[in-house]
Amino acid sequence: MAALGRPHPALVAGKYLALAAYVAFALFPxxxxxKIAVTPDRLIYSEGTRYWPSAATWDxxxxxxxxxxxxxxxxSVIVSLSTAAITAVIAAGGGYAFSRFDFxxxxxxxxxxxxxxxxxxxxxxxxxYRIVASLGLLNTLPSLIVTYTAFNIPFALFxxxxxxxxxxxxxxxxxxxxGCTRMQALRKVILPLTLPxxxxxxxxxxxxxxxxxxxxxxxxxxxxxMTFPVGLLNxxxxxxxxxxxxMAAGVLALVPSCLFFAFIQRYLVQGLTSxxxxx
Amino acid sequence: xxxxxxxxxxxxxxxVEVLRDVDLAVGEGEFxxxxxxxxxxxxxLLRMIAGLEPITAGELxxxxxxxxxxxxRGRDIAMVFQSYALYPHMTVARNMGFPMEIAHRPKAERAxxxxxxxxxxxxxxxxxRYPRALSGGQRQRVAMGRAIVRQPQAFLFDEPLSNLDAAxxxxxxxxxARLHHRIGATTVYVTHDQVEAMTLAxxxxxxxxxxIQQVGTPMDxxxxxxxxxxAGFIGSPxxxxxxxxxxxxxLRLADGTVWPAPxxxxxxxxxxxxxxxxxxxxxxxxxxxVQLIERLGSDTNLFCEAPGVGPLLARVHGDVNLALGSSVVxxxxxxxxxxxxxxxxxxxxxx
Numbered sequence: 001m002a003a004l005g006r007p008h009p010a011l012v013a014g015k016y017l018a019l020a021a022y023v024a025f026a027l028f029p030x031x032x033x034x035k036i037a038v039t040p041d042r043l044i045y046s047e048g049t050r051y052w053p054s055a056a057t058w059d060x061x062x063x064x065x066x067x068x069x070x071x072x073x074x075x076s077v078i079v080s081l082s083t084a085a086i087t088a089v090i091a092a093g094g095g096y097a098f099s100r101f102d103f104x105x106x107x108x109x110x111x112x113x114x115x116x117x118x119x120x121x122x123x124x125x126x127x128x129y130r131i132v133a134s135l136g137l138l139n140t141l142p143s144l145i146v147t148y149t150a151f152n153i154p155f156a157l158f159x160x161x162x163x164x165x166x167x168x169x170x171x172x173x174x175x176x177x178x179g180c181t182r183m184q185a186l187r188k189v190i191l192p193l194t195l196p197x198x199x200x201x202x203x204x205x206x207x208x209x210x211x212x213x214x215x216x217x218x219x220x221x222x223x224x225x226m227t228f229p230v231g232l233l234n235x236x237x238x239x240x241x242x243x244x245x246x247m248a249a250g251v252l253a254l255v256p257s258c259l260f261f262a263f264i265q266r267y268l269v270q271g272l273t274s275x276x277x278x279x
Numbered sequence: 280x281x282x283x284x285x286x287x288x289x290x291x292x293x294x295v296e297v298l299r300d301v302d303l304a305v306g307e308g309e310f311x312x313x314x315x316x317x318x319x320x321x322x323x324l325l326r327m328i329a330g331l332e333p334i335t336a337g338e339l340x341x342x343x344x345x346x347x348x349x350x351x352r353g354r355d356i357a358m359v360f361q362s363y364a365l366y367p368h369m370t371v372a373r374n375m376g377f378p379m380e381i382a383h384r385p386k387a388e389r390a391x392x393x394x395x396x397x398x399x400x401x402x403x404x405x406x407x408r409y410p411r412a413l414s415g416g417q418r419q420r421v422a423m424g425r426a427i428v429r430q431p432q433a434f435l436f437d438e439p440l441s442n443l444d445a446a447x448x449x450x451x452x453x454x455x456a457r458l459h460h461r462i463g464a465t466t467v468y469v470t471h472d473q474v475e476a477m478t479l480a481x482x483x484x485x486x487x488x489x490x491i492q493q494v495g496t497p498m499d500x501x502x503x504x505x506x507x508x509x510a511g512f513i514g515s516p517x518x519x520x521x522x523x524x525x526x527x528x529x530l531r532l533a534d535g536t537v538w539p540a541p542x543x544x545x546x547x548x549x550x551x552x553x554x555x556x557x558x559x560x561x562x563x564x565x566x567x568x569v570q571l572i573e574r575l576g577s578d579t580n581l582f583c584e585a586p587g588v589g590p591l592l593a594r595v596h597g598d599v600n601l602a603l604g605s606s607v608v609x610x611x612x613x614x615x616x617x618x619x620x621x622x623x624x625x626x627x628x629x630x
Contacts, residue, residue, distance in 0.1 A: 173331050174364035176351045178425070179381035188381075192368045 030254075037061070037247035044243055060248035068223060069249055072231030076210060077256060079141055079227055083148040083209040084202045087156050090149070091201055092194070095160025096186070100169070113154040121151075125218055132219055139222045147219070148209045156201045163197025164190070199264040206260055210253075228253050280465050281342025281432040282307045283328060288337035290323055290489075297323055298489045301337070305433075310459050310466045314476040314512070315486035322437055324486075325469045329358050329435055342432055357426035361438040363418045365410040371421050372397075372406040378429040396424040399458070416447045423458070433465040440475065452478060473513055477501075485509045507623035510548045516580060518548045518617070519591045530618075533587030536565045538611060540618045544626045548617035551594035555610045556581060558601070564608035567591060569601055583607060 036044065037060055039053040047053050098106065128147060137143035167190060175185035213229040220226050228249070235246035288301040298320040305311045313321040326332040328339060330351035339346045346354055357378075365374050373380070375396060376389040397403050400420040410418055419439060426434055439455070440448045456479055459466060470476055476483050477497045485492040485500065485508070493505040497513075504510035510518045521538075522545060523530035529539040530547055538547055559566070567583035570590075581593045581601070593609060601607065618626040 168362060168364065170360045170362045170364035171366065173329075173351075174358065174360060175366075175377075175381075176331075177329055177354075177356065177358045178378040178429075179352045181350075181352065184381065189366055 033247050033250050036243055037251045039244060041244050060244040061252070064245050064248045064252065067245075068234070069228070069231055069252075071224065072226050072228040073252070075141060075225055076227040076229075076253075079144045079148070080206050080209040080256075082141075082145045083152065084206040086145070086149045087152045087205045088198055088202050090153055091156035091160045092198060094153070094157045095162075095164050096190075098157065098161045099164035100172075113157060116151075116154050121214060125214065128215070129218055137219075139220055139225055141225055143219045144209075144212075144216060144227065147215050148205075148212060152205045152208055156205055159201050159204070160194075160197055163194055163200075166197075167193050203261055203264050207257060210257060280307055280463075282309075282465060283433055283467065284338075284340040285324075285328075286338050286340075288324070288327065288334060288339065290320070290327060290332065290335045296489065298327075301491055303484060303491065303494065305465060305467060308463045308465055310468065310479060310481045311484060312468045312470060312476040312480035312482075313484045313486060314470055314473060315492075316512070317471060319486040320489040321469045321471075321486050325358075325435055325437055325467060328433075328467060329356060330354050355432045356435055357429055357431040357433075358435040358437065359419075359422045359426050359439045361441050363410075363422040363442075365418055365421055365425075367410050369409075370406065371402060371408050371410070371413070371424075374410065374421055375424045375428050377425065392428045392430075393424075396427045399427070399461070400424050400454075415443050416451060419443065419451055420454075423455075427458070427462065431464075433467065436466065436468040436470075438470055439468075440470070440472075455479060473515060477513070483513070485512055487512075503625065504548070504617060505625050507546070507548070507619050510617055510619070514550055516551050516592055516594065518550050519554065520546050520548045520619070521588055521591070522546045532565065532585075534565065534585060536563075538616060539613060540616070541626050541628050543620050544618035545621045546619045546623075547611075548619060549611045549615065551580065551592040553612040553615035554591065554593040555612065556593045556595055556599070556601075557608045557610065559606040559608060564610045565591075567607055567609055569603060569605050569607055572599075572601065572603065574598060581607070583609065585609070 035052060038056040038058070039047070040055055040057045040059065043053050043055065097103070098110065132138055132143045132147070135143075137146070171189050171193075172182070172185045175189045176182065180188065211229060212227075216227045216230045217233075220230060232246060232249055232253075235242045235249065283303075283305040285301050285303045288298060289296065290298040301324060303311075313324060315321050323332060327334050328341075330346070330349060330353075334347050341354060341356070366377065369377065372393055376393045379389045379392070393406070394403075397406055400423060402417070402420055402424060405413065405417060405421075410421065413421065419442075422439070436455075440451050443451060452475060455468075459479075468475075468479060480497055482494060482496055483500055484494050487508050493500060493509045495503075500509060500513045504513060504518075507520060510520070521532055523532045523538070523540075525531075525540070525542075525544065526537060529537050530544055531537050540547055557564070565585050565588065567585035567588075569581055570584050571582035573580035573582070577597070579595050579597070579599050581595065581599070583591045583593060585591055591609060618628065620626050
């Protein structure tokens with residue numbers, strides 16, 4: 001009967017223990033980040049391996065907020081939000097087309113999109129740099145927005161396509177019989193049901209753009225348009241690394257990501273389409 | 280309300296022809312059922328009437344107006360899908376009122392028809408629920424309610440009961456019949472279930488391999504199937520078909536028994552309920568061995584094997600006192616024999 005009844009308590013305990021171990025392992029770097037951010041400069045090396053410094057301070061945060069960091073931060077917000085928004089719109093349109101229509105060249109386009117995902121970014125950095133330079137976009141935020149959008153569209157599009165595929169065609173057809181044009185059916189019936197997909201796509205693209213450093217490093221040289229991952233490197237000077245401030249900046253950089261996910265998480269809830277059609 | 284006329288309708292996908300030469304007129308207020316095996320083109324035909332599939336050739340008229348190029352929203356029809364196709368993010372009331380919402384009818388004006396339809400379908404208490412909180416039968420009712428509310432020219436049903444369990448299917452079948460009786464709307468109903476077809480239809484259209492096989496009232500099809508396909512499809516259990524060699528006064532079966540048949544007949548059909556069963560020794564007739572007995576209470580199905588002739592199913596009223604393996608004599612009700620020619624077409628009786 002053991003198979004049918006409750007699982008053995010030891011098994012339950014083991015399961016939670018394993019989960020706890022994993023969570024601790026995954027979150028430890030974050031904990032270390034916060035710990036060093038609040039450690040005063042003089043203690044960073046002397047108490048390097050203690051789990052909590054003998055004295056905590058907000059000094060690092062204060063200095064970071066007083067520096068250029070706020071500007072980097074603002075730039076990052078602009079770049080990431082724009083990238084996420086533009087990508088989501090394009091990916092939603094493309095994903096819908098891929099999911100619902102058969103058109104000439106569909107397989108070719110699909111194969112090309114997949115192909116772009118196979119190159120290591122490193123080998124196309126030089127050509128991208130040339131293109132951006134000849135467009136006169138070097139050292140501007142739009143250069144980053146355009147490149148990030150271009151690189152994120154394929155994955156985002158496939159993601160959106162799979163969400164559209166999950167919405168039964170019957171619903172649009174019912175809407176069109178009920179008096180909608182295709183656009184109305186899309187807006188009134190399909191779009192509300194795609195919000196979880198749109199949320200996931202926005203979240204994915206936002207985080208990707210937020211933490212990107214390679215292109216940001218190549219395309220932006222001027223301080224006023226640096227994004228924060230590049231800005232972080234400013235804490236590394238020729239002779240020393242300002243660990244405390246660097247970590248404080250890192251903690252601050254986590255905030256928008258967390259806020260963003262808190263905002264979209266209600267759209268990520270699955271099961272919104274249940275009840276539409278018999279499965 | 281309006282009639283629907285199809286003339287010379289054909290449909291191909293690329294080079295593949297799935298429907299051809301479909302001519303059909305559905306009268307005002309008539310309930311027509313399209314029935315056939317899966318892949319026969321019945322759903323495609325319905326979707327062409329709805330405007331969800333383009334028409335390759337021929338003409339479709341609804342209420343006398345040519346509809347070939349009119350998008351679904353302009354055809355003033357309502358459709359109930361097999362999957363119900365309820366909008367999951369809208370309440371029952373909004374689902375049912377959606378066609379009016381799209382037509383920009385004010386909210387106050389929508390409430391009346393929705394409430395009345397809900398009343399008819401017994402959905403009064405569920406108006407504020409979401410589809411996910413409804414049972415299969417209730418969802419089906421909401422889908423029907425959405426169709427009723429707009430008072431369309433015609434109703435289209437695409438296998439609406441296929442997703443329900445057996446008991447609910449019978450209940451909803453009655454409901455649809457009652458509803459049609461009450462509203463009297465022109466209806467085209469697609470199903471693969473011949474019982475649904477027989478019980479609901481004013482007229483049945485039997486389809487196979489993209490062509491109409493026969494159109495007629497349920498009893499027409501039962502009593503005078505136009506060919507072997509219709510004979511096998513309509514009626515349950517399926518009609519027995521025996522082949523034979525023509526002799527002057529009929530058809531001689533493999534065991535030598537002669538059954539009367541008109542000139543040109545190569546096969547004879549006899550429904551299980553028209554085959555009499557007598558214990559062995561009672562005179563001449565087709566001898567067979569009982570191989571399986573299904574007792575249904577009201578009836579009993581006897582699966583018999585006649586040497587050389589093949590398997591034959593006989594259905595008798597009530598119970599029988601027969602054992603497996605016992606030998607019986609089968610005699611057909613002569614007036615109920617269906618003669619078919621070499622191509623499987625019905626041979627007219629009455630020479």
